[in-house]
Amino acid sequence: MFEDVRTRSVQATQAAEEFSKLYFETFDKRRQAICKIYQDKATVVWNGNAVSGTEEITKFFDSLPQSEFVTEGMDTQPIGAGIQNEGSNAIMVTFYGKVKFAGSNFKTFTQTFILSAHDNKWKIVSDNFRFTE
Amino acid sequence: MSYSKSDNFSVVAGRDGSRSFKGDHDDRWNNNVSNRGSNYNRGPPRGNRGSRNNRRSGYRNFNAGSSRFRNRLENVDEDGDVSMAGDSSGRGQGSRFNPYGNNRSRARGNNRGGRGGNNRGLDPAAKSAAATYRKTESWFKIMIPFGAALPQDELFKMIISNIDGPFDPIKYSTDEKRAYFFVKGVEMADSLRAISRRIKKPDGHLLIFHVSPSQPPVDPVVDKATIEKLKIRMSDRYDPSTQVLNLSALFSDDVLTQENIFLPLNRASTMAAVTKIIGENIPELVGLDVSKNKLLSLGHLTDLVKVTPNVQSLNLGENQLRSIDELDKLKGWQNIVEVVLKGNDLCKNFSNQGAYISAVRKTFPKVVKLDGTDYPPPITFDLETNLVLPPCKESYFINDDIKGLVVTFIKEYYSIYDSDRRKELMPAYHDNAQFSICSVNNPLLERQIGFKSYYDDSRNLKKIGHFDAEKLAKKIKTGVLSVISTLENLPKTTHDVNSFKVDVCTATPTMLCFILQGVFKEIDARSDKPLIRSFCRSFITVPSGPGMVITNDMLTISNAGIEQTRNAFKEAAPTPSSSPVSSSQYSAGPSTSQNAARPPAPFLSPEKMHMLENFVAQSNMNPEFSLKCLEENNWDYLKAGQVFTDLNNQGRIPPEAFVKSEIVS
Numbered sequence: 001m002f003e004d005v006r007t008r009s010v011q012a013t014q015a016a017e018e019f020s021k022l023y024f025e026t027f028d029k030r031r032q033a034i035c036k037i038y039q040d041k042a043t044v045v046w047n048g049n050a051v052s053g054t055e056e057i058t059k060f061f062d063s064l065p066q067s068e069f070v071t072e073g074m075d076t077q078p079i080g081a082g083i084q085n086e087g088s089n090a091i092m093v094t095f096y097g098k099v100k101f102a103g104s105n106f107k108t109f110t111q112t113f114i115l116s117a118h119d120n121k122w123k124i125v126s127d128n129f130r131f132t133e
Numbered sequence: 134m135s136y137s138k139s140d141n142f143s144v145v146a147g148r149d150g151s152r153s154f155k156g157d158h159d160d161r162w163n164n165n166v167s168n169r170g171s172n173y174n175r176g177p178p179r180g181n182r183g184s185r186n187n188r189r190s191g192y193r194n195f196n197a198g199s200s201r202f203r204n205r206l207e208n209v210d211e212d213g214d215v216s217m218a219g220d221s222s223g224r225g226q227g228s229r230f231n232p233y234g235n236n237r238s239r240a241r242g243n244n245r246g247g248r249g250g251n252n253r254g255l256d257p258a259a260k261s262a263a264a265t266y267r268k269t270e271s272w273f274k275i276m277i278p279f280g281a282a283l284p285q286d287e288l289f290k291m292i293i294s295n296i297d298g299p300f301d302p303i304k305y306s307t308d309e310k311r312a313y314f315f316v317k318g319v320e321m322a323d324s325l326r327a328i329s330r331r332i333k334k335p336d337g338h339l340l341i342f343h344v345s346p347s348q349p350p351v352d353p354v355v356d357k358a359t360i361e362k363l364k365i366r367m368s369d370r371y372d373p374s375t376q377v378l379n380l381s382a383l384f385s386d387d388v389l390t391q392e393n394i395f396l397p398l399n400r401a402s403t404m405a406a407v408t409k410i411i412g413e414n415i416p417e418l419v420g421l422d423v424s425k426n427k428l429l430s431l432g433h434l435t436d437l438v439k440v441t442p443n444v445q446s447l448n449l450g451e452n453q454l455r456s457i458d459e460l461d462k463l464k465g466w467q468n469i470v471e472v473v474l475k476g477n478d479l480c481k482n483f484s485n486q487g488a489y490i491s492a493v494r495k496t497f498p499k500v501v502k503l504d505g506t507d508y509p510p511p512i513t514f515d516l517e518t519n520l521v522l523p524p525c526k527e528s529y530f531i532n533d534d535i536k537g538l539v540v541t542f543i544k545e546y547y548s549i550y551d552s553d554r555r556k557e558l559m560p561a562y563h564d565n566a567q568f569s570i571c572s573v574n575n576p577l578l579e580r581q582i583g584f585k586s587y588y589d590d591s592r593n594l595k596k597i598g599h600f601d602a603e604k605l606a607k608k609i610k611t612g613v614l615s616v617i618s619t620l621e622n623l624p625k626t627t628h629d630v631n632s633f634k635v636d637v638c639t640a641t642p643t644m645l646c647f648i649l650q651g652v653f654k655e656i657d658a659r660s661d662k663p664l665i666r667s668f669c670r671s672f673i674t675v676p677s678g679p680g681m682v683i684t685n686d687m688l689t690i691s692n693a694g695i696e697q698t699r700n701a702f703k704e705a706a707p708t709p710s711s712s713p714v715s716s717s718q719y720s721a722g723p724s725t726s727q728n729a730a731r732p733p734a735p736f737l738s739p740e741k742m743h744m745l746e747n748f749v750a751q752s753n754m755n756p757e758f759s760l761k762c763l764e765e766n767n768w769d770y771l772k773a774g775q776v777f778t779d780l781n782n783q784g785r786i787p788p789e790a791f792v793k794s795e796i797v798s
Contacts, residue, residue, distance in 0.1 A: 005567065009606035016594060045636045048526025065520040073573030074594040077609060077685050079673060092646070094671055096689045098576045101522055105439050105465050108577055108694060110669035112648045112687075114639060126638035128648045131525060132667050133696055 008078035012091040015122060016076035019093060019115065024069040031061055039116065039123040046129045064101060071097035079114065089117040090125070096132075108132045270395070272315055273322040274347035275302070280312025283334065288312065291340065295332055296324040304350045315350040348400070355406040359394055364410050377420030377446070380407065384426065398426040404433035412440035412695045420446040424473065428452035431462045438465035439577065440695060445469055450504075451476030460496040471502040528635040535640055539647050542674075542681065543635065547628050555620045559613060561683055563675065568616040568686040569609045570623075575667070575692040582664050582692050586624045616686070627663075628653040629702045645674045645681060652693050652701045656767070663767075665693040665701045702764075744770055752777050758790040 026034050035058045038044075043052045044060065051060045073096035080090060095111045110132055114125045280288060285305055293300050298321060302314040316322055322344050329342040355363070366388055370379045383389075384397040396403045411418060418441045423434075428449070438444075444466045454477040463469075472493055474480060483489040490508050493500050501508055530536035542561075549557050562568075572584035572591040584591065592608040610619045632651040639646040649670045654663040673685035693701060741763075748759040751774070766773040780786050 005565070005609075005611050006603070006606045009609050010602040013594060013602050013605055020595075043638055045529050045638050047523065048529045048634070048636065049523050050529050050531075063520060063523070065522065070576065072576050072593075072595060073571045073689055073691070075569055075571035075592055075687055075689065076594065077567050077569060077687055079685055092671060092673060092685055092687060094571065094669065094687050094689055096571070096573050096669065096691060102520070103467055104522065105442055106577060108575055108667075108691070110648075110650060110689060112638070112646075112669070112671040114646060126646065128636050128638040128671075130634060130636065130648075130650055130669075132650060132669070132691070133525075133694065 005078065008089075009076075012076045012078045012093075015091055015115065016074060016093045019113070019122065020071060020074055020095065023113075024071060027061075028067050028069055031064075031067075032058075034061060037122070037124055038127070039118075039125050042124050042126060044127045044129070046127075047131060065104075066102040068100045069097060070099070070106075071095050073097065091115050265393075268319050270317070271319065272317055272347050272349045273344050274350075275314050275316060275322075275325055276343040276345070277312040278341050278343070279310050279334075279338065280340075281307035281310050282336070283312065285312070287335075291332055291334075292325070292328070295328045298324050300324075315347065355396070355402050359396070360406050360410070362389065362392060362394060363396060363406055364414075367407070367410055368414075371415060375420060376415070376418055376443075377422065378411070378415065378418055379422045380426070381422050381448070382425040383407075383423075398423060399428050399430075399433070401433050405436070408437045408440060411437060413699055416440050416696065417443055419443055420448075422448040424448045424450040424452065424476075426452055428454060430454075431459045435462050435465075436579075438463050442466075443468060446471040448473040449477065450474060453477065454479050457482065457492045457496075460493065464496055466497065468499065469497040470499050472497060472500050473504055475504040528633075529637060530635065531637050531640050535637055535645070538681070539635060539637060539645070543633070543649060544630075547630070550620070551625075551627050553625075556617060558620060559617050562613040562616055562686075563677070563682045563684045564613050565611065566613055566616050566682070566684050566686065567609050567611050568619060568688070570619075570688045570690065572690045575694060577694055578692055582666075584690065587690060590619055625656040626653045627656070631703070632697075632701060643675060645672075647672055647674075652697050654702070665698045667691050667693040667697055741768060744768065748773065752781075754786070754790045755792060758786075 023034075023037070026037075035054045038054050038057055040054055041052060042054065042057060043050065044057050046060065049060070051057055074093065076091055076093045078089075078091050091114070093113045093115060095109075095113075097109060098106045099109050100106045108131065110130055112126075112128045115122045116125045117123075277283075277288070283291075289300070289302065300316075300321065302316055305312065305314040307313065316325065325342045326344045328340075329344075330339045332340040334340050366386060367378065367380070369388075371377070372379075380398060383403070384395060386396070389396060396406075398404060398407065421441070421444055429452075431449075431454070442465070445468050447463075447466065447469055450473040454474070457479050459479070474493070480489070483492065486506075490500070490503055491511075493503055494511060498511070501510055528536075530539060546558065546561060549555065569592055570587055570590045571593045572587040573593050573596070574581045590608060590610070592605055594605070597605065610616045629652050634650045635647055637645065637647045649672070650668070652665055652667050655666050656663055668691070669689040671685070671687045672683055674681040674683050745756060745760055745763060748754075748763055748770070749756050752759055752762070754762070754777070762777055763770070763773045766776055777786070
């Protein structure tokens with residue numbers, strides 16, 4: 001049973017690593033493209049502000065000033081490993097770091113994503129962001 | 134310093150000075166006020182370290198003879214000040230175009246390191262204190278041309294056998310040809326100067342010492358008592374109604390000087406202390422005046438920028454800034470609308486007002502007032518959208534049912550987690566639950582508290598690099614027994630429930646995902662001072678019977694930021710206007726923390742509440758101070774009582790500790 005969890009953790013780690021490179025780079029430099037990696041009905045809870053659906057999420061992200069993310073901490077776990085037997089494949093990824101939005105100073109933040117794989121593509125199901133202050 | 138020595142010195146200075154300007158630059162810096170009597174013959178009053186031109190004019194002054202110097206010193210005695218304005222016009226500089234500066238400030242620029250015009254109005258006690266400080270505390274950098282060829286020990290032996298006084302060099306270094314080291318105090322510098330060109334090196338050449346005043350090679354640490362006094366002075370210099378802090382000419386602050394405290398703001402350690410005090414007490418600061426502080430650079434201010442985002446008005450006037458690029462170091466202050474820069478050398482670089490204001494606006498685009506003159510706002514293109522961050526909101530729960538469920542769960546979970554019985558958390562976890570820890574430094578803090586207790590279990594994928602993925606996977610605790618035994622071994626904690634923010638991001642009939650953020654106190658066995666950590670915990674739960682069980686539990690631990698630490702374990706609603714605390718509140722007392730006025734925390738356990746009541750009754754202190762005393766002694770009632778009795782006997786408990794406010798009752 002735990003062997004299965006191990007195998008899935010290894011997969012999760014690889015996925016998380018790729019995700020972290022892709023996500024923050026895109027968010028900082030090509031934010032207009034970021035929605036592609038959100039699922040249609042994804043939810044973003046950003047400093048307590050909740051938005052769902054790619055359209056709303058795009059609008060919301062457009063309203064944020066230019067960003068500069070620096071991640072310092074990352075971890076991941078496979079979800080449902082050893083619990084659900086269905087074929088669904090999902091992981092939870094957490095980040096910690098600092099971010100600067102134009103017009104304000106660097107602040108520390110935490111961010112937790114749930115990613116789910118469909119047709120060999122990882123998509124964000126939920127995204128939770130908060131400044132730690 | 135004895136007369137004989139200084140006589141001896143004057144000869145050398147005369148000889149040396151005619152060859153090298155550097156040689157005697159500093160005796161004036163150190164002695165012209167305090168040791169006037171013994172130093173008349175020392176040499177010319179040349180404080181310029183500035184441009185070539187200035188050096189040359191200083192050289193000429195030397196040849197002009199010492200009588201002029203003597204006259205000037207007599208002036209000092211009469212009016213308590215050195216007339217700098219006369220000095221600079223005498224050098225014919227007044228005729229140069231100078232749109233923004235004034236003669237007085239330029240004169241100060243030329244006398245960097247000297248007392249400058251800032252002496253005005255100081256009383257004699259303050260002056261002599263500052264002068265004594267300079268005499269013993271000032272640093273000198275010694276450069277020995279071709280000294281690199283000599284082994285260090287041989288060089289030092291030669292010096293020691295030729296000078297009378299002590300010789301304590303530090304930070305010896307060499308480059309290709311020269312050797313360098315530092316000495317502290319005028320006396321040691323003078324004795325080295327006296328033997329310059331007196332000793333033959335093994336190669337037959339004379340050993341030369343170039344002595345010049347320097348910044349401390351190791352920054353002196355500002356001790357706690359001094360910080361407390363500085364805090365009080367800063368509080369007096371702060372106007373809460375306008376939120377303006379006036380730190381103008383801090384080094385000659387009359388109150389501090391009377392206490393023999395010399396805190397030049399151009400020293401990194403002073404700036405660090407000031408930054409800390411501001412960050413902890415008045416981060417809402419809107420106006421800052423650091424004029425007349427002999428600032429050469431603004432590098433020390435960068436940390437201050439981080440803690441005071443609201444600064445709108447900045448006075449940097451009459452410092453020694455030479456380049457407008459220095460402002461770039463303060464770029465974080467994007468709300469600045471008013472700047473004063475006049476009286477800095479950099480003003481001379483601008484031939485007209487237009488160039489001047491646009492150079493300032495490169496760093497501070499919103500500036501509309503510069504050196505007291507109003508400027509119309511710049512005309513800009515509308516492309517630059519002024520996007521603002523949406524406000525941070527409280528916890529997000531989707532709906533009240535989920536809120537009820539999650540809040541109850543978290544409350545129960547942490548009441549057990551913070552107890553000695555973490556084992557009892559077992560029913561909260563699914564049999565195949567996973568738990569992992571990621572400990573990571575706070576990137577905004579300079580000093581970090583280590584994560585030794587977490588290190589073995591931590592798997593920060595950012596830091597582990599290309600670690601074997603199999604090995605990393607093993608660091609995830611899998612299975613309820615493994616999870617619980619890990620939790621039991623983590624340091625003891627107390628979480629600040631008021632700091633908690635919870636966001637529910639996914640809620641389906643089969644799964645709930647919520648993220649908790651907040652701070653906790655870590656109780657470290659080796660230290661009695663609790664650490665404040667910041668954490669984020671992401672939970673995934675599945676329904677189980679009437680409640681739910683955790684399947685995934687991810688903990689990120691970092692060090693709490695300055696603001697977080699300040700607000701930790703305070704009441705939910707922080708005081709809106711933190712003014713920097715009246716002087717009296719700061720005097721000793723059971724602690725030095727500022728939140729003396731908070732009411733007893735509402736979440737005390739019954740045992741603690743009972744302890745607190747007894748402590749109030751016995752000590753006669755009010756509940757706030759009693760709570761503080763107990764908390765700081767980790768609720769060790771006897772120890773807290775002992776600490777209280779000791780401090781009280783020493784008269785170190787402030788009177789307000791015994792004032793019962795209306796919160797009592």
